Each structure stands twice: as C-alpha cells, then as structure tokens.
Amino acid sequence: MTWIHHFDEEGARRWLELGTQLYTKQHPIYTFALTGVDGGNYMSLLRTRAISNNMPDMYMIDNLESAQDLIRSGYAMDLSEQPFLAQIDERFLNGVKSADGRIWALPIDVNGAGVIYNKDAFAKAGIDSPPTTWAQFLEACEALENVGIIPIAAGYKDSWTIIWDIAADLLANQYASARNWMADIEAGRTTFAEDRIHFKDILKRYGERLNYVNLKPFETDWNQAQLLLAEGRAAMIINGTWTVDGVKSKNPASNLGLFAFPYTNNPKDAKFGLKSTGGIVVNPHSPHKEAALQTLELFASKEVGAIFQSNKKALSVIKGLPSDFDPTYIELNKTYIQTGQTYDWTRLSTDFVNQDLQKVFVNALTKFVLDRNHNVEASIEELDQAFDRIRKPIQ
Incomplete structure (x- = not known):
C-alpha cells in the first residue's frame, strides 16, 4: 500500500x-x-x-x-x-x-501554535519564567542576546516556516475577533487595509522580533533551526507543537517547554491555541x-x-x-490545559486555499523580512493590490 x-x-x-x-x-x-x-x-x-x-x-x-x-x-x-x-x-x-x-x-494528534523554548537557555539568561506579555517577551529577547544566545531560531530556507512564525499571533487575533479572517480575505469580504483583526499590529510585532532571529535566516533550513534550539544556541522557535519532536530527535536531552505567544500586554490574553x-x-x-x-x-x-x-x-x-508521556507536555497540561488558558482554533486558518494567493502571501512576508525597515504599510498595500489581481472581491 x-x-x-x-x-x-x-x-x-x-x-x-x-x-x-x-x-x-x-x-x-x-x-x-x-x-x-x-x-x-x-x-x-x-x-x-x-x-x-x-x-x-x-x-x-x-x-x-x-x-x-x-x-x-x-x-x-x-x-x-x-x-x-x-x-x-x-x-x-x-x-x-x-x-x-x-x-x-x-x-x-492535538496540535498547538505557540512558542517552544529551551529552558536551559532561559536559565542561563536569568529568565525565571516564560513571558506572558509582549513587553516581557522583548525583555527576554534582550536578556538572551546579552548572554550570547540567539533569542529566536528562524529556518526560512523552508518557506512554510515564515507562515508559522506569525501563525500563533495570527490565530490568537482571529480567535479574539471571532472571525476566520483569512477565509474572509480569500473570499474578498474584507481587505488587509481594513485591518479587522489588527493585522498591522501582527506585522509590527513580527518586525520587532525579527531583530532577534539568527543571522541569514534564508540560508538556514528548518532542520538547522531546530538544531540551534536543541543545542541551546538559540532559545525559542515560534511554530507548532510538532517542533518538540523535531528538536528532541536531534537532542533527546533537550530541556524544552511550551508557552503561549504573548501578543498583548495583558497576561490573560496569553492563551495556548490547541486543535x-x-x-x-x-x-x-x-x-x-x-x-x-x-x-x-x-x-x-x-x-x-x-x-x-x-x-x-x-x-x-x-x-x-496518559498525558504525562513527556515533561514538555506535563507543563503544557498544568499551565494551560488544566487552567483553561487555551483556545480552539479548529475552524481558523493559517493558510490560503488558493495557492496563487498563498504564494503572494509568502512572497510579501519574505519581502517584509528582507526590508530592513519592515515597512508595514508598504506590505499591506502590496498584499491588497496583488490579491485584487488574483480574486474579485464580493460586491
């Protein structure tokens, strides 16, 4: 078969x-x-x-x-x-x-979208617990950089990882807005410029944390990014929970944890997306x-x-x-599942079904990464123009 x-x-x-x-x-x-x-x-x-x-x-x-x-x-x-x-x-x-x-x-399986982190790297930087606000997240990045650890590993040579680098932020905002925004965009029911789920803020946060990724992310593939985390040379990867498998396959002794991507400065908003x-x-x-x-x-x-x-x-x-098969998931269960700090993203999208739209989206994010100024408005304008060329908005 x-x-x-x-x-x-x-x-x-x-x-x-x-x-x-x-x-x-x-x-x-x-x-x-x-x-x-x-x-x-x-x-x-x-x-x-x-x-x-x-x-x-x-x-x-x-x-x-x-x-x-x-x-x-x-x-x-x-x-x-x-x-x-x-x-x-x-x-x-x-x-x-x-x-x-x-x-x-x-x-x-139950897939989650969030941050996978190396606990030993956090300890080396003096970070006692995962950040629960955006300000704390940036402070953690600074602390890691100060001790010579790459705060965030990025493997953009595999283009799908670019989407997943913003997926946790994107999904959390779609859930908070109670709308499948990506489906609405694809159908022409809204535009990027209308900013119905604060996509401009998502891009802005993305631009801010791009200052903390490894050098030459487009020459680094997914396996290399996971190896950086496995060896403690990098402290975090923002992606899906399947990353735990990839990292531990490279170093079974990796001391990993999971935390919700903190997209606001309200700790109550830091929920882990599971589906x-x-x-x-x-x-x-x-x-x-x-x-x-x-x-x-x-x-x-x-x-x-x-x-x-x-x-x-x-x-x-x-x-x-049992849910105690791995220490990483014991922590996830205790911190998020048992306390109700999760949300279900079953009906929410991370990709566009139309592959032409998907390519445009990935290309625009790639240009955003390569642009040293990380110009949000230019990216929004480019996305709307390209999407309008491919699909006709609903009248």
Missing part, C-alpha cells in the same frame, strides 16, 4: 514505520511504501497526482478546508460509520467533520481500501497511540492514553 505524508520529524516517521510494521506482521501479504514530501510542496503534489489519477492508497491532510477539492473530486472516503472512530476522543472529531456531519479523516484537524485519509478508489481501513483501525488503537506519543512527542486524540 502506498502512503504519502509530509512528516519531516524523525519521531513522526518512526511512528508510521512501527505502526505499519505492526499491521504487516498481522497481515503478511501487505507491505507499505511510505513517501515523505516537503510540507511546502505537499498539497501541490497531491493535486498533481489527483489530476493524473495517480493518488496513493492513503495520505495525510492538515485540514478539511485546504483539501475540499480532493474531497469533492472523490479522493477521500467517508469514514462516518467506521467503528474505530469510537476510540477517538469526541472533542477531536470536529476538525475532520464537514458541515453535513460526515467524517473524512482519522485525526491523530485537532486533518489526519489520515483513505482513497476510495484504492484497490486496497479494505486493508487501508484496517490500517486506520490499528492506528486508532491504544497500542499505536502509545507508540505515537512516545515517538512523535505529541498529544494523541485516542481515549485513555
């Missing part, structure tokens, strides 16, 4: 390998061809394969919104009646469920679709869930698994 994914982290790949090996042991007539694809090119590759009618037996999606074209074209099996879904915590099925109640993927969307999809045209469903049943089991948590270093959506 063919299975395409976009996992770069060693722990995630190990989970796939061990889980599929377990299935093969139970069903010796099957083997798996696991193919990892760069995250930035992943959806484009799937769409190319769909056009050429060369889709894999199984594949991953990050969210339903970005995969609607694949679902509409019949390349996703309706999983709604599958018994193995009973093994999934009901809270985490919303992210794979369409408006009509149908379920299109087996969710696998489960997307997961494993079965191609209904696959000649091995029954075996693929059996694979999903196995991957929904506690046995493979435990393999997932111990290798991928992420919170599983499977019922009955």
